[in-house]
Amino acid sequence: MTDVVTIKEVVQECYDTKTFKFDWDAEARPGQFIMVWIPGVDEIPMSISGIDGREKSITVKAIGEATRRLHEFEAGDRLRIRGPYGNGYDLARGELLIIGGGVGTASIMPAVTASGADTIIAARTHNDIIMDGIAQRHAKNLWIATDDGSRGFHGNAVQLMKEKVAEKHYDCVVACGPEVMLWFTYQACKELGLDCQLSLERYMKCGAGVCGCCVMDDSRVCRDGPVFDNLKLAQLTEFGKSNRDACGRTVKFR
Amino acid sequence: MVSLKTDIGSISLERPGIVASGIMDETGPSMVRMIESGAGAVVTKSVGLEPNAGHANPCFTEVAGGYVNAMGLPNPGIELFGEEMAVAVPKGKIIGSIYGAGPDDFSTLAGRMEDYGACAVELNLSCPHAKGYGMEVGTDPAMVKAIVSAVKSTVSIPVWAKLTPNTHILGDIGMAVQDAGGDAVVAINTLKAMVICPEIGKPLLSNKFGGLSGSAVKPVGVRAVYDLRTVLDIPIVGVGGIETWRDAAEYIMAGASAFQIGSAIGTVGTDVFARINEGLSAFMEEYDYTSIADMTGVAHD
Numbered sequence: 001m002t003d004v005v006t007i008k009e010v011v012q013e014c015y016d017t018k019t020f021k022f023d024w025d026a027e028a029r030p031g032q033f034i035m036v037w038i039p040g041v042d043e044i045p046m047s048i049s050g051i052d053g054r055e056k057s058i059t060v061k062a063i064g065e066a067t068r069r070l071h072e073f074e075a076g077d078r079l080r081i082r083g084p085y086g087n088g089y090d091l092a093r094g095e096l097l098i099i100g101g102g103v104g105t106a107s108i109m110p111a112v113t114a115s116g117a118d119t120i121i122a123a124r125t126h127n128d129i130i131m132d133g134i135a136q137r138h139a140k141n142l143w144i145a146t147d148d149g150s151r152g153f154h155g156n157a158v159q160l161m162k163e164k165v166a167e168k169h170y171d172c173v174v175a176c177g178p179e180v181m182l183w184f185t186y187q188a189c190k191e192l193g194l195d196c197q198l199s200l201e202r203y204m205k206c207g208a209g210v211c212g213c214c215v216m217d218d219s220r221v222c223r224d225g226p227v228f229d230n231l232k233l234a235q236l237t238e239f240g241k242s243n244r245d246a247c248g249r250t251v252k253f254r
Numbered sequence: 255m256v257s258l259k260t261d262i263g264s265i266s267l268e269r270p271g272i273v274a275s276g277i278m279d280e281t282g283p284s285m286v287r288m289i290e291s292g293a294g295a296v297v298t299k300s301v302g303l304e305p306n307a308g309h310a311n312p313c314f315t316e317v318a319g320g321y322v323n324a325m326g327l328p329n330p331g332i333e334l335f336g337e338e339m340a341v342a343v344p345k346g347k348i349i350g351s352i353y354g355a356g357p358d359d360f361s362t363l364a365g366r367m368e369d370y371g372a373c374a375v376e377l378n379l380s381c382p383h384a385k386g387y388g389m390e391v392g393t394d395p396a397m398v399k400a401i402v403s404a405v406k407s408t409v410s411i412p413v414w415a416k417l418t419p420n421t422h423i424l425g426d427i428g429m430a431v432q433d434a435g436g437d438a439v440v441a442i443n444t445l446k447a448m449v450i451c452p453e454i455g456k457p458l459l460s461n462k463f464g465g466l467s468g469s470a471v472k473p474v475g476v477r478a479v480y481d482l483r484t485v486l487d488i489p490i491v492g493v494g495g496i497e498t499w500r501d502a503a504e505y506i507m508a509g510a511s512a513f514q515i516g517s518a519i520g521t522v523g524t525d526v527f528a529r530i531n532e533g534l535s536a537f538m539e540e541y542d543y544t545s546i547a548d549m550t551g552v553a554h555d
Contacts, residue, residue: 037454210278210519211277246328248330249305
């Protein structure tokens with residue numbers, strides 16, 4: 001559905017990341033996303049970072065022109081959005097360990113609040129950690145990891161995940177973050193014999209499963225994903241390797 | 255025994271539903287998926303001489319009865335598209351959609367598509383939102399005739415022309431295709447359209463206008479096919495808003511030998527072809543149509 005919503009509240013999550021809260025009647029599931037129009041600039045996919053009855057939110061890191069412009073929006077401003085799109089996480093997969101890396105934490109947060117499962121939030125430094133307050137209130141256990149050791153575990157999300165999996169039984173890892181983190185999460189889960197559900201990202205135009213611009217192999221990230229489980233990930237030859245640009249040309253990661 | 259097999263001139267399809275250009279057809283693997291989902295053939299994304307990113311987002315939105323889009327012909331260019339064709343062609347019938355500014359562009363592109371193994375080319379003479387291309391060349395019968403003639407003299411595979419409904423001389427354009435030796439016409443492309451967001455006070459699409467597709471355009475498409483059938487002898491492929499077997503049957507009865515589906519891959523899902531194949535078979539069984547040819551054009555006096 002397409003809608004115009006009014007921003008109720010803007011929360012500064014860290015130096016470069018803000019959460020925009022608004023009321024929206026659409027039924028949304030953890031892991032789904034919306035397309036957000038920034039007039040005159042772009043329309044971009046954003047994970048739904050909060051689902052509390054009517055109240056929904058997006059959490060935006062200012063990294064490009066569109067996201068920087070979005071940061072200028074204030075309470076009372078209106079956003080034209082469409083969605084929700086995508087499949088979302090399956091939270092009925094036994095004991096979950098949920099991992100958010102960087103601004104990918106936005107995508108997993110509704111899964112944390114809905115399930116209360118053990119959660120890892122990882123980022124480069126303590127300054128980059130977001131949404132730990134709400135995670136603390138809902139997760140059974142919350143662990144923080146930073147690459148530079150400035151807060152919590154000194155190391156990356158996958159290293160901390162391996163420690164936690166050694167201490168306690170989990171059935172499935174749920175994660176969103178940079179693709180390199182997800183690639184190593186997938187490899188680690190494979191070695192440990194753990195199922196996983198990872199939320200991926202690709203350049204999108206329609207968001208609704210029509211145009212095929214965001215396909216990885218034969219799967220539309222916007223409609224068949226963005227969440228793929230380990231069985232599907234095993235078939236995606238482009239996962240961790242390449243994406244496609246706006247022309248549909250393959251671009252290798254390295 | 256009912257058969258869904260159909261012939262569009264020299265091309266024989268096991269199933270009458272074809273993936274329309276622009277939907278799940280930018281990459282080899284996605285075209286293979288659609289073949290395996292019950293489509294009789296797949297028309298590729300419209301491919302041009304050079305890579306093209308298309309229009310900036312927003313280039314798509316849902317509206318009542320379908321979608322409005324202004325993708326702007328994104329494609330990796332004919333050179334790189336060979337990699338996608340190499341994946342798709344061994345798995346099924348692939349029709350190469352191409353766009354250009356005039357006869358030379360179209361001829362070059364058609365030749366490459368033939369080399370890549372396309373079973374036919376579909377000339378995009380109808381995209382409503384790409385400056386200098388599509389309907390801007392496809393609403394002039396003389397230009398259409400020149401393009402189709404040039405392509406016909408270049409390739410030996412069948413040449414289809416996809417037409418725009420955004421004209422009052424559809425019959426003349428269809429005749430131009432036929433006179434130039436075109437093997438089939440495909441009708442219709444999207445209807446030129448616009449969406450304005452009142453709260454923002456601006457058109458939504460970055461390109462301002464785009465094309466309306468989906469169930470809202472179906473009666474327009476059925477009428478266009480019906481009109482074309484009254485003036486043309488070459489086969490017609492019907493497209494525009496087909497979501498169910500009933501929609502497909504309307505197009506066939508209006509005069510189409512086959513049909514294409516685009517938007518319904520989004521609104522219904524990738525299983526839309528399988529559903530329609532099943533529904534159409536059951537309908538044909540009950541109403542004693544033994545073949546698609548048997549049903550083609552029955553709505554005419």
